[in-house]
Amino acid sequence: MTLAAPTTPARRVWRGITNFGGAATPHLLAALGLILFFTGWEIAARLNPSLSALIPMPSQIPRAWLDEISGGFWLAAVKNSLSHYLIGVAIGSSLGVAFGLVCGVLPWFEALLSGLVRLLRPIPGLAWVPFAILWFGLSSTAAAFVIAIAVFWINFYAAFGAVQAIDRDLMEVARAFGHGGFFGRLFKIALPAATPGILAGVRTGLGQAWMSVVAAELFGVPGIGARMMQAASLLATDLVVVYMLTMALLYAITDILFVAVRRRLTAWQS
Numbered sequence: 019m020t021l022a023a024p025t026t027p028a029r030r031v032w033r034g035i036t037n038f039g040g041a042a043t044p045h046l047l048a049a050l051g052l053i054l055f056f057t058g059w060e061i062a063a064r065l066n067p068s069l070s071a072l073i074p075m076p077s078q079i080p081r082a083w084l085d086e087i088s089g090g091f092w093l094a095a096v097k098n099s100l101s102h103y104l105i106g107v108a109i110g111s112s113l114g115v116a117f118g119l120v121c122g123v124l125p126w127f128e129a130l131l132s133g134l135v136r137l138l139r140p141i142p143g144l145a146w147v148p149f150a151i152l153w154f155g156l157s158s159t160a161a162a163f164v165i166a167i168a169v170f171w172i173n174f175y176a177a178f179g180a181v182q183a184i185d186r187d188l189m190e191v192a193r194a195f196g197h198g199g200f201f202g203r204l205f206k207i208a209l210p211a212a213t214p215g216i217l218a219g220v221r222t223g224l225g226q227a228w229m230s231v232v233a234a235e236l237f238g239v240p241g242i243g244a245r246m247m248q249a250a251s252l253l254a255t256d257l258v259v260v261y262m263l264t265m266a267l268l269y270a271i272t273d274i275l276f277v278a279v280r281r282r283l284t285a286w287q288s
Contacts, residue, residue, distance in 0.1 A: 074256035079263070082256040091245065096264065099231050099241035102158055106165025106234075107227045111220055113166070114173025118216075121174075122181025123200065123208050135174075143168035144233050151237060161234035161241065168230040169223040176219020180212035217280045224276055228269045 056076045063075040074082075086092035121128035146167050147160075154160035184207065235243025242261050249257035 072255065074259055078256045079259055082254075083260045083263075086257065086260055092260075092264070095240070095242045095245040095261070096268070098158070098239075099235065099243070100268070102161035102165060102234060102239070102241060103227055103231055105158070105162040106230070107169055107224065109162065110166035110169030110227070111173045111223055114170040114223075115177045115216055115220075118174040118177025118179075119181060119204060119208055119212070122178045122184075122212070123204050128178070139171055143230050147233065147237060150234075156238045158239065161231070161239045164234035165227050165230045169227050172223040172226055173216070173219045176222070177212060177216050180215025180219075181208050183215065184208065184211045214284060217283065221273065221276055221280070224272050225269060228265050228272075231265070 059073075060076050063069055063073055083092070117131070121131060143164050146164055150160040150163045154163060231241065232243040232246065235241040236247055238244055242265060246258050246261045249255070249261070
């Protein structure tokens, strides 16, 4: 016979929290974690006023955000960055998926590009910024180029890996039914079977692209990154946080929309 451990008041409170709401509990705990984080941040900033120049209090953020919106700066920055983001993601994802699929279906093409891939893959997107400025100037095209480079490799390897994971017997079946040619294998077998893996890569690329937006705009291209640099140069740390939160919000929106689209595209699997 085993004796149950005594239930302390703290344990009863915790059990009540975790049991409250059923399936909604993870969301409640996530909200609680955010509340505790921002509360601790506010208390720390108020207890040490010397930190206010380096770390703004959370209570200052809403006012700074409203001022940016009323001044028209926030909307202009978001519109510019969204333009760079969408163009870069579209180009980088399309090319990455296309090359990944072809390399997966045609071994000789993968062997042909293998040396070039090993040469270029380790180079970070930020290293391409000087060339982007030289080729395109301080323009939206330069920003989209840097974003496309960062997104390309994620989608390339996702598509290539998804094709490589396809059961080889499916390819033999395709040949038996008269689809042994390149386009038959690509559109009848590779693309449908690799779709989940490709979409997983696209989703990862959507997040990586937002990280690249700031790097692409830090050198003066109008957008969120440029606005953050302007704010930092003036020690307006509250504005820096405003745009950090803006990027987090934009990523959350794009991710939610993409998940909804992916659910429709892969509905046939269920």
